[in-house]
Amino acid sequence: MPSSLPAGAAGRERPTEAGTGGTTFAGRGCGKLEGMTTLRRAELADFLRSRRARLRPAEAGLPEGVRRRTPGLRRQEVAQLAGMSIDYYIRLEQGRGPHPSRQVLAALARALLLTRDERAYLFRIAGESAPESAGPSREVPDGLRHLLDAMTETPAYLVDAAYEVLAWNRLATWFVGELSAVPADERNMIRWMFSRTVPGSYWNDPEVLRFARTSIADLRAAYGRYPADRAIAELVTELLGVSPRFAALWAEHEVGERRPTVKRVAHPELGPLEFECRVLHVPETDQRLIVYVPEPGSATQAAFRRVAERVDS
Structure with missing residues (x-):
């Protein structure tokens, strides 16, 4: 699955960190625009x-x-x-x-x-172009923390514009792994996608390619919004050097925010699953809430509920 941690990290049921209510959190030359030069x-x-x-x-x-x-x-x-x-x-x-x-x-x-x-x-x-933001916000609003905790039967996690995972709920650990065991500066979805070892047939899946392409297009948009952000620049430079596939997709210069996609996953413990990966943009922080939404009444929804019962018991 494109958003998973390396093999062995996903699918393990572990207690979440104490004190988070079930949600784990990460630590961590403009000129004037045309038509905008009048001081009001x-x-x-x-x-x-x-x-x-x-x-x-x-x-x-x-x-x-x-x-x-x-x-x-x-x-x-x-x-x-x-x-x-x-x-x-x-x-x-x-x-x-x-x-x-x-x-x-x-x-x-x-x-x-x-x-x-x-x-x-x-x-x-005041007649000036708006200042550029130094980098993506990594502050997790309280409202999003509470929302993640409340989604007891739906896997969900929060990423910033550079795809650093900032927070997640307990069901998400079955898909992205137990992130509390991963150093905060290594929780990047795009790095996982292109730096881990996968079977040769992995990239033959059109859904995997679509997920990768739209993720890189979204990362390029962030690269343009935050030209002074060192972390994004270093991530791009690193992946250009280690992943020919990333380099080929990056060279296409596609730019655009992530769109929902349907994912089909053969989970090692839950069996075959199908759900919509819904990406909800948070405008005030430029973050993305990624939610796995099953069809009502489906076998996938039933599987999510079984996991939620095990987690809460």
Whole structure:
């Protein structure tokens, strides 16, 4: 199976790590865009005021104080956190300041604790292209942790844009192996796919080839989104050197996000299985939740339920 660990790792029933509720977690030169060069002063001023008002002093590492008549930070506090003069910041909030540089915008984003989307929005309304992300997010949102734990009869795991496995539920260990025994920096699905030893007939399966092709197309998209990410660059360089098949597929320059695919697996303990491998994109972190979805009433669904009963007993 394309997403499995090397032989012997999958199919073993082991206890999950304590304290995770059944889910295991891993540790771990822009210019201006055409049509985006206009500084929208009024919109920038409104946005700065609204973000300042919502931020509590404690969140920014400041004392609450006893004489705050309005919620949020004071202007001078934002200016201090951003390393700029209070007069300069006041002019920005009044819609009459100079065109802020990218360095000023980055400092304001840090001071106001903006999210990735808010940071991109700040740059755009200030007439600048949105900053590139340094690399894929490896932070697992609490909501996704709870979702994985709640999927008691469905194998599921979470990967980042570079296909590093970040979290998984107990049923997933029957297919991707007991990842808690694998070092965090070795939990990469694409490396498993192209560096492990497989039978000669393995790559004759059209579903295997489709899975590999779409995975590489998705990896290339991430390679373009995160040009400064060293881990992605090193992964690509490594596989180009050790896998002629990866090199041939990479040379096709296909780009695109993963799509669902039907998988047929001869599992060593559960027998023949068929399910849809559904890939759910998580926009706020650019991660993918990979879920094995059986047909209702099918033999595969029954097998998943039997495993869930064994795991919970």
